[in-house]
Amino acid sequence: MKDLFAKKITFWKLVAGVLILGGIVSAVERYSLGLGATTHLADTFPWGIWIGIDILVGVGLAAGGFTIAGTVYILNLERFRPILRPTILTAFLGYVLVICGLMADLGRPWAIWHAMVMWNPHSVMFEVAWCVMLYTTVLALEFSPAVFERFKLERAKNVVKTITIPLVILGVVLSTLHQSSLGSLFLIIPSRMHPLWYSNVLPFLFIISCVAAGLAMTIFESFLSARAFGRAVELPLLSDLARVIVVVLALFFTVRIQDLINRDALKYVFEGSYQSNLFLLEIVMGVVAPFCLLLFRRVRTSKTGLFYSSVLVLAGFVAHRVNTAITSMEHWPSRVYIPSWQEIGITLGLAATGFVAFSFMARYFNVFGEGAHGNVEGSSPKITLRAVASK
Amino acid sequence: MAMGKSKGLLIDVTRCIGCRSCAVACAEANHLPQEEASELSATHYTVVKSLNNDQLFVRRMCMHCNKPTCVSACLVGAFTKTDEGPVLYDESKCIGCRYCMQACPFEVPRYEWGSLTPRIQKCRMCYERVVRGEQTACAAACPTGANLFGDRESLIEEGQKRIRENPGQYINDIYGLTEAGGTSVMYLSNVPFEALGLPINLPKEPIPDLSWRVLSQIPKYTVAASVLLFGIRWITARRDDVAKFEAAERRKNEELKQAAYAERQRR
Numbered sequence A: 001m002k003d004l005f006a007k008k009i010t011f012w013k014l015v016a017g018v019l020i021l022g023g024i025v026s027a028v029e030r031y032s033l034g035l036g037a038t039t040h041l042a043d044t045f046p047w048g049i050w051i052g053i054d055i056l057v058g059v060g061l062a063a064g065g066f067t068i069a070g071t072v073y074i075l076n077l078e079r080f081r082p083i084l085r086p087t088i089l090t091a092f093l094g095y096v097l098v099i100c101g102l103m104a105d106l107g108r109p110w111a112i113w114h115a116m117v118m119w120n121p122h123s124v125m126f127e128v129a130w131c132v133m134l135y136t137t138v139l140a141l142e143f144s145p146a147v148f149e150r151f152k153l154e155r156a157k158n159v160v161k162t163i164t165i166p167l168v169i170l171g172v173v174l175s176t177l178h179q180s181s182l183g184s185l186f187l188i189i190p191s192r193m194h195p196l197w198y199s200n201v202l203p204f205l206f207i208i209s210c211v212a213a214g215l216a217m218t219i220f221e222s223f224l225s226a227r228a229f230g231r232a233v234e235l236p237l238l239s240d241l242a243r244v245i246v247v248v249l250a251l252f253f254t255v256r257i258q259d260l261i262n263r264d265a266l267k268y269v270f271e272g273s274y275q276s277n278l279f280l281l282e283i284v285m286g287v288v289a290p291f292c293l294l295l296f297r298r299v300r301t302s303k304t305g306l307f308y309s310s311v312l313v314l315a316g317f318v319a320h321r322v323n324t325a326i327t328s329m330e331h332w333p334s335r336v337y338i339p340s341w342q343e344i345g346i347t348l349g350l351a352a353t354g355f356v357a358f359s360f361m362a363r364y365f366n367v368f369g370e371g372a373h374g375n376v377e378g379s380s381p382k383i384t385l386r387a388v389a390s391k
Numbered sequence B: 001m002a003m004g005k006s007k008g009l010l011i012d013v014t015r016c017i018g019c020r021s022c023a024v025a026c027a028e029a030n031h032l033p034q035e036e037a038s039e040l041s042a043t044h045y046t047v048v049k050s051l052n053n054d055q056l057f058v059r060r061m062c063m064h065c066n067k068p069t070c071v072s073a074c075l076v077g078a079f080t081k082t083d084e085g086p087v088l089y090d091e092s093k094c095i096g097c098r099y100c101m102q103a104c105p106f107e108v109p110r111y112e113w114g115s116l117t118p119r120i121q122k123c124r125m126c127y128e129r130v131v132r133g134e135q136t137a138c139a140a141a142c143p144t145g146a147n148l149f150g151d152r153e154s155l156i157e158e159g160q161k162r163i164r165e166n167p168g169q170y171i172n173d174i175y176g177l178t179e180a181g182g183t184s185v186m187y188l189s190n191v192p193f194e195a196l197g198l199p200i201n202l203p204k205e206p207i208p209d210l211s212w213r214v215l216s217q218i219p220k221y222t223v224a225a226s227v228l229l230f231g232i233r234w235i236t237a238r239r240d241d242v243a244k245f246e247a248a249e250r251r252k253n254e255e256l257k258q259a260a261y262a263e264r265q266r267r
Helices: A002-033 A049-061 A064-074 A078-105 A124-150 A154-162 A164-188 A202-229 A235-262 A274-295 A303-325 A341-364 A381-390 B021-029 B069-073 B099-103 B127-131 B137-141 B152-165 B208-215 B218-266
Strands: B007-012 B047-051 B056-060 B079-081 B087-089 B147-151 B185-188
Touching: A002 A341, A049 A078, A049 A164, A049 A202, A049 A303, A049 A341, A064 A078, A064 A124, A064 A164, A064 A202, A064 B218, A078 A124, A078 A202, A078 A235, A078 A341, A124 A154, A124 A164, A124 B208, A154 A164, A164 A202, A164 A303, A164 B069, A164 B208, A164 B218, A202 A235, A202 A303, A202 A341, A235 A274, A235 A303, A274 A303, B007 B152, B021 B047, B021 B137, B069 B079, B069 B087, B069 B099, B069 B208, B137 B147, B147 B152, B152 B185
Parallel strands: B007 B185
Antiparallel strands: B007 B147, B047 B056, B079 B087
16 A cells, blocks of 8 residues: 555656656747747737636636635634645745746746836736735745744744734735736727626636635645645545535626626527537536535535545636636637647646645645644644655 | 827728738838738738728728727836827837737737747837828828828818718718727728728727726725725634633633632531
């Protein structure tokens, strides 16, 4: 059994290594040959998966950071503390990777600092840029106690501790602004997007869906961590998160459908086109299916049920973002976008980097130790961690 | 006040013979390669498109909107709408996010995809010439009066006059009068504008308003949300404190009771 576990780790390490190598090769190509030669972007399709996935999805998956921080500190629900640090870490790494993705996508990345000094408050992109900068800083500060603990910097830790509440509140405000502003980015493109996705409620849809995705990501990350570090899963906590996901999915579905009705766009749902099929995939696979599954207590309280339901939520979330950014702008056959291997390479490479960085940070810092009662099934995480590390 | 002086172009497709003099003059004025093209690109600020087997020609270029979407979309303010009418791009500010390309309702901004220091490229309405009081290179080169340069106001009057005086020759509308809040470049046509390939599903209001409606709420939202969150935190923390205090009280009462009981027992 132990051998099997070790082999699995090696297999995933190999996968991660290959993906990161692919990412590096893609990045070298992108920076030495330019965007035209290495992407399938064009004048008629200026944004691809680096925006649609690396940024829109990356930011959304980091939404667990503000929801769990808000739950622990604002709602004062201390029992969620065991999953706080890993979630903050996921969010922080998510944002760092978003910035890396942005550096690949920007045509003039060396000028990125212009966003700090050249202001145009009328631009949604301006809001996005500032929220990314500020919230990444907030996340770094929210995670910093773990770093200070490692280096025994008690005073620094106490300084951060005294500003925790304002920091968390700032984080929630920035996140809600930021998550919704990613939807607002598309408000300005009414004539070019398919009516199944363009809507003036896009900012609301983006914020609702990111809450579900952020919580699903927390569940997903908990299971992966449990497996990688031989820890127990905080099943009761995760089941509670799943209950919240059910409510959020219902809200998303209601707003989404009501909006289609209001705009008289319901007729496009079953028109059988490329777009309508992808819409159905998005809504049935990513919203209806996990909603129905998680309605059952048996699913919510079973490891397998929770894990696969959260994967569905994540897949639906990715589908919604990719459909909004890419599918809605495609027109067969005059305007089709299929990402190049370098675009896919960088996207997968960044995702793999995220997993590797998380596992490294979790080994190096006390990410899971905070709030020992989260350790439901008995064994101390530190001992198990050391046992895994020494192997 | 400056809008009165704002210049523009009136393109009358019924007078266009497809000679491409405008495109040639444009390439020369902007030092671009002289080659025919059917779509705008980083090296073609304007193109003359042939429709209906060379029966109809339509010229495409930047529309120089009155309230340009690109100006509002660019986070570093690399685009400006000048008082004279032209919308200009400043490459020294640009970070290359391409939101302008995504945002432009006319899909005008083009990118230097092959370059390692890529820039946006588009028609500049010959800004330097216009400031000097000259007309644009394309209008100066047009032999038929299909490209009319002038004050936007007087161009609208001229357009309405042509429609009025030539019944049946034009469809009764000027494209660009209200599209996306109005544009400096406008079209007169004898066929529906849709047939010219111009987008007809654009809002009549300036498109930047669509996002400004949301963006302008941010300060209000930030204050309200912060206050609300601090309030919730205060309530939940207070509830904790009260619970702790009550537990301590109960413990104290319990101890007192036990002490009293023990006292009684001793007696």
